[in-house]
Amino acid sequence: MFMGDGMSLPTLAAARTLLGQRAGRPGEETQLSFEAFPTVGLAKTYCVNSQTADSSCSATALLCGVKSNAFTLGLTAAVPRRDCAASQVPAARLDSVAAWALAAGRDAGVVTTTRVTHASPAGIYARAAERNWETDADVLADGVDVDACPDIAHQLVHLAPGNQFKVILGGGRREFLNITSVDDEGTPGKRTDGRNLIEEWQADKARRNVTYQYAWNHEQLLQANATLPEYLLGLFESDHLRYNLETDHTTEPTLAELTEVAIRMLSRNEKGFFLFVEGGRIDHAHHDNQVHLALDETIELSAAVARALQLLDEKDSLIVVTADHTHVMAFNGYSTRGADVLGPSNMRDSAGVPFMTLSYTNGPGRRPDVDGRRPDVTLEEGFRSPRWRTHVDVPLASETHGSDDVPVFAWGVHHEMFSGLYEQSHVPHRMAYAGCFGGGPQACDAAAAPSALVMPLVMALLALLRALA
Structure with missing residues (x-):
């Protein structure tokens, strides 16, 4: 499962256009790697208690198959935010699709451009009544007993299923180190x-007497790719990985490189594997109204998917690409074909002031009007630089998520199951069905039956799962 955090449909349209324009084409006709997949569907993203999803309730839906409350991880909606006691009730604690795979003798792993303890990757291994409980200090700050509710980093290292993951790659060294320690690049722990x-x-x-390697830079990752230890932990930044446009690729790997190492390691298990790959910084750039960074991170996710397609066989693999939620970026204006997607529209507003082709309904990029007119943002210092913020309607410290549906692209075995409009929580159940693991029906059980008879039965069962969730 590949997930672009906050990768809305307008984000995809703008990113594909930028990709084409970088190659000297008009751009609109370009496809991201996964846009060529044979099946596409739409998933509803709302939480049980929120019309607009955050990354933790959506991660719980995508990775555990149950909708939950906002800001909680791996728990049913019976658990309110920050309620440690409620999160310990066995019936409220969920297993992820990775845990289902491990129980079936498969291997599992996680790759992300964020901290590995951040909300989305944590959804594959953690159970927490607060997504921000990444370290013991975060738990204690909310007045909660860390022995009763261990922090997310602790869960990854010491509790199942995280301690069984063969590969863990991303950022977030600080969550693993004490405040009196510094990491490999001199940043203190938390x-x-x-x-x-x-x-x-x-x-x-x-x-356990297994081979293992810890990596914190690009060279060490390449060493791991050459030797392929049984277990690999790679933490390449103290916080999130740097944006692709701002990083030094001699020291920090790309998402495609991380994906390749993970697939090569996990592919050694003849029974198969489940891998979760997140392009997490699309979301962060959108929150800051930095649209150039957001689109470039989307293109990087496309490159990672393309690498996976080179490494996997369509006959016995399934790749699903989706998003957890959307953002409020608009792709607008009546520009001519091939107009610079990162530039101003060919139109102007009613006062004759230019406006950007890509803008946001809210966020920190709001500029106050001057004499009742919008300022001309194209005249600003740093205009079009990666960190430049495009214009905004409603001023907020951080741009919000959107509440619209997200796309689901599928390639490989049983890709046709992912068409239509359905709840986000259906995605892992359908993946488990196709992969022949998990507690529900499995494609292997019905392999001898005609698909025309099998698929209605599967869809009926998934509808039942939806009702129970």
């Missing part, structure tokens, strides 16, 4: 319990 979870991860693998 923990207050005196623990070094990176060393504890290594010690756990040594006790």
